[in-house]
Amino acid sequence: MATVEDVRRLAVALPRTEEHLIRDRVKFRVGRIVYLALSRDETTLGFAFPKEERAALVASEPEKFSLPRTSDLRYNWAQAALxxxxxxxxxxxxxxAWRMCVPAKVARAHLGPDPAPPPPPAPTLAELRLSAQVFAAxxxxxxSWLELRGPAAPALDLGDPxxxxxxxxxxNTWGCRLPYPREGEPYPLGEGLAAWTESHPLPDTPLPDLTDPEIDTVATAYGxxxxxxxxxxxxxxxxxPTAAAKALYALRPHTVxxxxxxxxxELYGARDGAAFARHLRTGRAWARAALAESGLSADALVADLGRPAVTLAKVLDEHLYVTITRRAAG
Incomplete structure (x- = not known):
């Protein structure tokens, strides 16, 4: 059971909070914005809350939460039995409630960054099969993939020009449009790739078996x-970002x-290294789910889905391409 002292202890610990007694009611505010208010008998706590979500909150536990008085319905406000x-x-x-009243940078400085949301739900085998059929058409x-990494292709060694x-x-066959150097011009991409491959040894672990440290290694290399x-x-x-991700796949097709x-x-709202790490964790979760549902090995699964020339990591990417990229392109 929460008490008034619990409210006070929690509120005054939050940056920029001030306690005031206004018309015999204890209120906590940031600047001029009140985000907590106790009733005069201190049994009910009013708090800042998104008004578009308020009805659902009250309906979920009506014995605990209630609507504010009629004159306050226009505000982002709800009430709880303390x-x-x-x-x-x-x-x-x-x-x-406090977060609604302070700048985001103040909240992050005090609470730390928002926790990463859970990965999107894994596609079912039926969904993967449909996407594979669409992509294969x-x-x-x-x-171009078989020319680069097919059975008859030479090993892809970035230490070799x-x-x-x-x-x-x-x-460039996948639309990256990277410029080729003219004769006698420097080749910054070639020089950069040679130095990068020396500095970033990549794990060769299959996607479903990747460890968190290995994911962090790949994400750093990606950045x-x-x-x-x-x-x-x-x-x-x-x-x-797009070419970097494709290059990593070319180098580690079972991993990335x-x-x-x-x-x-759409999935992460960013394309930096942290977002790519989240993407690999999503892929790991999806790969494990697909293997568990099918009961097959990764190679047997991609063959069963009609995509024997590619890896499970690529089949998952193709599903995203069909369901997100093509849809976004109209």
Missing amino acids: AALSLPELTELVTD YPGVDR AGRTALHRWL ELARLPVRCGPRPRSLG MPWDAAIAT
């Missing part, structure tokens, strides 16, 4: 790779689930 709240509930309620969908050139050409210059001079350009701008933006 004695009915547990201490964890009160803590969450007070903190969320695109003309020449596997031609031929390997760097092969990767460059493959990325550095995305920043590699591909053109210098008055109009400089870097490799960028690539992405493009539409996928990254």
Whole structure:
């Protein structure tokens, strides 16, 4: 059971909070904005709460939560019976009410960054099968991949100039439009790839078996790779997030689930290294779910889905391409 002292202790610990006694009611505010208010008998706690979510809150536990008085319905405000709240509930309620009144940077400085949301729900085998059928129907969908990493293709070694050139050409077949150097011009991408591959040894662990430290290693390598210059001079350009993700897939096809701008933006709202780490964790969870549902090995599963030329990581990427990228393109 929560008490008035619990409310006071939690509120005054939050930055910029001031306690005031206004018309015989204890209120807590940030500047001129009140975010907590006790009733005169101190049995009811009013608190800042999104008004569009208020009806659902009250309906969920009407013995605990209630609407404010009629004159306050226009505000982001709700009420709770203080004695009915547990201490964890009160803590969450007070903190969320305070967050509505302070700048986001103040909340982050005090509480830390928002926790990452859970990964999107894993697609079912039926959904993967449908996406695989759609993707496989695109003309020449596997031609450039088989030329780069097929059974008859040479090993992709970025320490070798031929390997760097092969990767460059493959990325351009997927629309990355990376400039080729003219004769006698410097080749910043080639030089950057050579240095990058020396500095960033990548794990070769299959996607469903990746550990968190391995994911962090790949995400760090991704961030550095995305920043590699591909053109210098008055109009400089870097490799960028999409090409970096595709390059990592080319190097570690069983390990890395690539992405493009539409996928990254819709699922994570960002394309930096932290977002790519979340993407790999999503891929890991999805791969495990697909293997568990099918009861097959990864190679047997992709063959069963009609995509034997690619890996499970790529099948998952193709599902995202069909369901997000193509939809975004109209």
